Amino acid sequence: MTRSEDLFNRAKRVLPGGVNSPVRAYQSVGGCPRFIKKAEGTYVYDEEGKRYLDYIGSWGPMILGHNHPEIQQAVVEAAQRGLSFGTATEIEVKMGELLCSLVPCFDMVRMVNSGTEAVMSSIRAARGFTGRDKIIKFEGCYHGHFDALLVKAGSGVMTAGIPDSSGVPKGCAMDTLTAVYNDIDSVRKLFEENPGQIAALIIEPVAANMGVVLPREGFLKELRDICTENGTLLIFDEVITGFRLGLTGAQGTYGVMPDLATFGKIIGGGMPVGCYGGKREIMEMIAPLGSVYQAGTLSGNPVAMAAGLTQLKYLYDHPEIYTGLEEKGTKLYEAMKEIAEKAGLTCRLNHISSLGSIFFTGEEVCDYTSAKTSDTKAFANYFLAMLKGGVHLAPSQFEAMFLSDAHSEEVIQQTLKVFAEVVEKGEIYE
The missing domain is CATH 3.40.640.10 (Type I PLP-dependent aspartate aminotransferase-like (Major domain))
Structure with missing residues (x-):
């Protein structure tokens, strides 16, 4: 049993669902939530000491990266x-x-x-x-x-x-x-x-x-x-x-x-x-x-x-941070879109500046109804595969990815490498 699994079992006895905010429970994606011990820059570290590239950023506020x-x-x-x-x-x-x-x-x-x-x-x-x-x-x-x-x-x-x-x-x-x-x-x-x-x-x-x-x-x-x-x-x-x-x-x-x-x-x-x-x-x-x-x-x-x-x-x-976030967002999300299209993956990718989301649907996502057409099972497969590859995403189809000033070119390229590997395995749509 991992340290996170042990903590989750203990938490479920004293916290509703084992968490203090619902999405953290991983119910929609399956598996055990990662219990994070520390964070620095663009990385978070779980209780086992494993390092992940983080795209949650405490749900947005860590625009300069963790622990600036x-x-x-x-x-x-x-x-x-x-x-x-x-x-x-x-x-x-x-x-x-x-x-x-x-x-x-x-x-x-x-x-x-x-x-x-x-x-x-x-x-x-x-x-x-x-x-x-x-x-x-x-x-x-x-x-x-x-x-x-x-x-x-x-x-x-x-x-x-x-x-x-x-x-x-x-x-x-x-x-x-x-x-x-x-x-x-x-x-x-x-x-x-x-x-x-x-x-x-x-x-x-x-x-x-x-x-x-x-x-x-x-x-x-x-x-x-x-x-x-x-x-x-x-x-x-x-x-x-x-x-x-x-x-x-x-x-x-x-x-x-x-x-x-x-x-x-x-x-x-x-x-x-x-x-x-x-x-x-x-x-x-x-x-x-x-x-x-x-x-x-x-x-x-x-x-x-x-x-x-x-x-x-x-x-x-440092107003140049916003220019940088715009460039990083375009680079990451457009490259993800290109990788997905080349692989024939059915998905849509919406983004603006540092915010982005992938939807596993063939429809344009412009409102609540079209967002709900996304295949949440495919998202769960995608989430778990990315997590296994060391990329920490929000455990929900309906949350955003957040880039920070700390996300370097190296980090973006590593993320794209993991994404390409996940897409090429063809395990998202089972």
Whole structure:
């Protein structure tokens, strides 16, 4: 029995499914999850000491690679001053100033502790500001485990085959309307059926929780126009895209300004943190200025702020990182596509900058329905073969691959070598 197998058996006795987040359990791909002991640069090391090329990156925030020395040093120094104060600190102000200078829609920002909390709080702010109750989300977009948004959600919910979640009262989701990603007519229909009732429309501007699905040209701009016409707030969930597509996120990349935006652990260098922010008149509705209550003892935690501020400043000082990520992404994903095509492998590969996903289907993947046509058994075979070859991918068809600044040319070529070997063996489609 390996060390990971032993740990997993022990974990299953005390943790639901043996994990603290569902996708980690490997249920959709089979086998025993790897228990990771340490990480450095582009590599993770399991409890047996085996090294893997990592494309999870803690689900996105490790944009500089694992355990970046400057971030590590900032965390150590902050921890030496104290782990948590529950009071105001200078570093919160610095983080707020930096975020408001970088994120196009931010006049003001509130720090929280996760992407889920950021989304939950932004929805409450939108309802408080507009005086309306209904919200629109999109099939396959995941916005955390917030009751009102666990409706046709993506990510781990898709992986587990659970369309919704038990334990969510009908009343919590009765005001949630669901549209089809990339289908503007489905959005217009909801507005026509619910005139003057929709507080907010929330979207992953680049969907990355049903696999990576890009917005069709003009789609985000049309959403902006519809929301403006109807007095509805547009919320971009940038937990994945924020500071990954660029310093201005998807809103800068696509030139569309939302009213509110949410961010996650990337603003904490991978530590548990998130934020939401937007136009001043909306954010001034938040307590203690306004009537929308939201609070948190650990919000703006000084250690998390130190990690995040260091990472964001590093990205600001080195804009060439984003050029490099674009080049690396194109090189890796286009080469994978070419290898697959030459081998006659039935698949689609969607990507933008450092984000990418392979779908084992012959259809164009543009929404939730087409994403679900992917052969998950083929993905499981692919995942296990890549893992055996030393490449650590997300154990789910419906998650993204994440490149980092630490992924060198050598690492990319090694990944392509393993991919080519897996494809050539012909074991993906059994």
